[in-house]
Amino acid sequence: xxxxxxxxxxxxxxxxxxxxxxVKFLITxxxxxxxxxxxxxxxxxxxxxxxxxxxxxxxxNFIFFIKGLRPMFWLILFTVxxxxxxxxxxxxxxxxxxxxxxxxxxxxxxYIFMRFILIxxxxxxxxxxxxxxxISDSIESILKPLRVIKFPVTQVALMLSIALRFVPLLIDETxxxxxxxxxxxxxxxxxxxxxxxxxxxxxxxxxxxxxFSIAYDLAIAMESRGYKDGQGRSKYRVLQxxxxxxxxxxxxxxxxxxxxxxxxx
Amino acid sequence: MSGLGxxxxxxxxxxxxxxxxxxxxxxxxSTLVRHINALLKPTSGEILVGERxxxxxxxxxxxxxxxxxVGMVFQFPESQLFExxxxxxxxxxxxxxGVPEKDAKEAAQEMIDVVGLGSEYLQKSPFDLxxxxxxxxxxxxxxxxxxETIILDEPTAGLDPVGRKEIMDLFKEQQKNGKTIILITxxxxxxxxxxxxxxxxxxxxIVASGTPKAVFxxxxxxDKNYLTLPQSAIFAQKLQAxxxxxxxxxxxxxxxxxxxxxxxxxx
Numbered sequence: 094x095x096x097x098x099x100x101x102x103x104x105x106x107x108x109x110x111x112x113x114x115x116v117k118f119l120i121t122x123x124x125x126x127x128x129x130x131x132x133x134x135x136x137x138x139x140x141x142x143x144x145x146x147x148x149x150x151x152x153x154n155f156i157f158f159i160k161g162l163r164p165m166f167w168l169i170l171f172t173v174x175x176x177x178x179x180x181x182x183x184x185x186x187x188x189x190x191x192x193x194x195x196x197x198x199x200x201x202x203x204y205i206f207m208r209f210i211l212i213x214x215x216x217x218x219x220x221x222x223x224x225x226x227x228i229s230d231s232i233e234s235i236l237k238p239l240r241v242i243k244f245p246v247t248q249v250a251l252m253l254s255i256a257l258r259f260v261p262l263l264i265d266e267t268x269x270x271x272x273x274x275x276x277x278x279x280x281x282x283x284x285x286x287x288x289x290x291x292x293x294x295x296x297x298x299x300x301x302x303x304x305f306s307i308a309y310d311l312a313i314a315m316e317s318r319g320y321k322d323g324q325g326r327s328k329y330r331v332l333q334x335x336x337x338x339x340x341x342x343x344x345x346x347x348x349x350x351x352x353x354x355x356x357x358x
Numbered sequence: 359m360s361g362l363g364x365x366x367x368x369x370x371x372x373x374x375x376x377x378x379x380x381x382x383x384x385x386x387x388s389t390l391v392r393h394i395n396a397l398l399k400p401t402s403g404e405i406l407v408g409e410r411x412x413x414x415x416x417x418x419x420x421x422x423x424x425x426x427x428v429g430m431v432f433q434f435p436e437s438q439l440f441e442x443x444x445x446x447x448x449x450x451x452x453x454x455x456g457v458p459e460k461d462a463k464e465a466a467q468e469m470i471d472v473v474g475l476g477s478e479y480l481q482k483s484p485f486d487l488x489x490x491x492x493x494x495x496x497x498x499x500x501x502x503x504x505x506e507t508i509i510l511d512e513p514t515a516g517l518d519p520v521g522r523k524e525i526m527d528l529f530k531e532q533q534k535n536g537k538t539i540i541l542i543t544x545x546x547x548x549x550x551x552x553x554x555x556x557x558x559x560x561x562x563x564i565v566a567s568g569t570p571k572a573v574f575x576x577x578x579x580x581d582k583n584y585l586t587l588p589q590s591a592i593f594a595q596k597l598q599a600x601x602x603x604x605x606x607x608x609x610x611x612x613x614x615x616x617x618x619x620x621x622x623x624x625x
Contacts, residue, residue, distance in 0.1 A: 266437070272397050273438040276430040277499065278422055278454030295450070298440035302485060 103221045108337070109151040114227035115234055116338045120345055121219040127349060128211050136355040137207045143348055144214050153221050161217035162210070169209045177202035225257040230332060247324070255311070263304070270299045363389035365562045367403075371555075373506075376530065376539045378549040378570070381559030382584040387542045390559065391509045394540070395428035396421050407507075426455040429505030433512045436492035444470070444487075444495050445480040451503040462502070469498035474524060490521045497525070507538040514548070526552055550574065550588035550609035558583050574609050590614040 109117070131137050148158060162169075180198030187194040220228075233250030240246050271281065274295045281292050364386050371377050379387045392398040393405055396412050405412040410424050432438065441447035448466035453459065470477055473494040479487070484495055497513070510529065514522040530552050533539045543549060549556055549570050556573050558566040560583045566573055573579065574591055587595070591607040594614055598604060602621055608614040 269432065270438055272392070273430070273432045273435065275397060276395055276425055276428075276432070277438070277451040278425055278503070280422075283419075295438075295440045299437050302440075303437050 101220065102224050103153060103157065105151075105153060105222065107150060107152040107222075109147065109218070109222050111337070112341060113231075113332055113334050113338045114223050115231040115332060115334075116341055117219055117223055118228065118231045118235065120341065121215055123345065124215050125212050127352060128208055130352060130356060131204075131207075132356055133358070135358060136352055137204060139351060139355055140211055141207065144211055144218075147218060148214065151218055151222055153218070157221060158214050158217050161213055165209065165213060169206065172209070173202045173206050176205050226254060226330070227332075229253040229257055230330060234332060247326075259307070262307075263300070266303055267296065267300060270296050362562050363398075364393075364400075367562075367564055369557060369564050369567060371538065371540060373538050374533070374536060375554045376533050376541065376552055377555045377557065378541045378543060378553035379557045379559060380543060380546070380549060380585060385559040386562040387559050388511055389562075391430070391511065391540060391542060394507070394509060395425050395430055397430075422455055426503050427505055428507045428509060429500040429503055430509045431497055431500050431511065431513050433515060434493075435496035435500070435513070436489060438496055438499075439484040439492060442483055443481050444484050447484055447495060448480075448499045448502045451499050455503055457503075465502040465504070466498070469502045470495075472501060473498045473528060490517060493517070493521075493525075497528075501532070505537070507540065508532060510539065510541045510543075512543055513541070514543075514545070522548075546574075546586055546588040547590075550590065558585065571606060571609055575606050 128140060131140055148155065177198045178192045178194060180193070180195060180201055182193060182195030182197045184197075185193045185195045229250060232253060233246060236244065236246045236249065275281070277295075279292055279295055282289065283292075367386075367390065379390065381387050389398065393400060393412070394407060396416060399412060399414055399416055401414055403413075407424060407428065412424075439447050441450060445463070445466045448469055449459070449462040452462040452465050457465070466480065467477060470480055475491060475494055475498075479491070479495070484492055487495065493513075500508070508529065513529070514525050517525065526548055529539055529541070541548070541553065553570050556568065556570045557564050558573060558579065565583060566576070566579055574587055579585075580587065586592075587607070588609050590611050590613065591609050594602070594604050594607050594617070597618070602618070604617060608617050
């Protein structure tokens, strides 16, 4: 679990940490969108410079971003290699039965590679600098307009924050139950497929049972502390929109304009 | 990021003895006992369980004989129940260790009595039972494999006083039948009443070991390791302020009463 960097928060302090999480959240998605606008070397290079700039401003150690790439490594390699060898072209550099290596293929493969790097870096930047609770707060705030169409925004936000809170707890519970069953002679990861699947029954059932009892206890505890239906509650954590958030949006607009310019250049 | 759970630990746990491991939360007690049945493996050094040696190179295969010999009752063991009847759940352990169904059934039959529930419970669903009864079923499930060593990680946490005493008596009884008991606890009265030997852990190391009497009479050691005295010893200390004198603090109620009787009649 130590190696998994996705979704992990890293305490720190820098301009990016102090940004309103809503801005970070929206910009991350916006950026993932505009990555697909890039269509030539200059535009990709520009986006790369922008991401590296953001990483630098965040003051997060670069190693964490490399670690974020690691679980995706094989997927990236697979896609890049497929793109490189299966792009049809009239001017192949190298050809063998159905495999063709061409200049166009290599260029497209490089673009794909860049896209992966850009998207993974920017989303790693979001999760490393934003606490899960901030993310769920910003989702609630961003979804607010959906109330018009009777979408239960507060309930969804509540479910989200409870779910996030209980992820580490359930991971602990799972390890504990696994240890207990191993002590009773269960072998995980041994034998054929059927045997392996069967070995998970002694974990899944206790895990579900304890989730039910946690849910029951939590519901009782919430009710006894006066929780009714989420309507008309005040907020303890209030997200603060400040001037630097406005400037970030202006900055992103600038990035978009330059990108559009480079694209048609 | 990798903190050390245990550092430079060296100890011997004697067969047939009741050993208590105490120490403040996070001192490495649970980590230590998880090494005894190879749920965790040492990154350096070695562990000898009977004839079996565990090192960092120990393979994950072939651990079953070891785990059959070292039974482990985890904290809140009731969360490990999963079968549809109590009987099947108790039989689960022995059957994993290759005991034939018929013998496993007999073991279940026997163990449900040992833990103080009648055989009428065997066909019930474990999830219909009360928390205390579930804990007993879980303990029966561990005892049913007939382990030579039983490790208990706070087996009485969250039980009522009667249940607590019954469970502890049950393990003392198991010790009399020749089993080795290792108990992790924060309850000093349990240590005083049941344990033959005691180990104190602090910051991933074993800082003291000896009989409970010796350890509880070393006030400096207790202070340093955030331990308290058993109730009897606390009471004896208060009596000392009122002209009683104890060469060694009595740690159980029976020791305390004998001492008081002697001193009153002796005056």
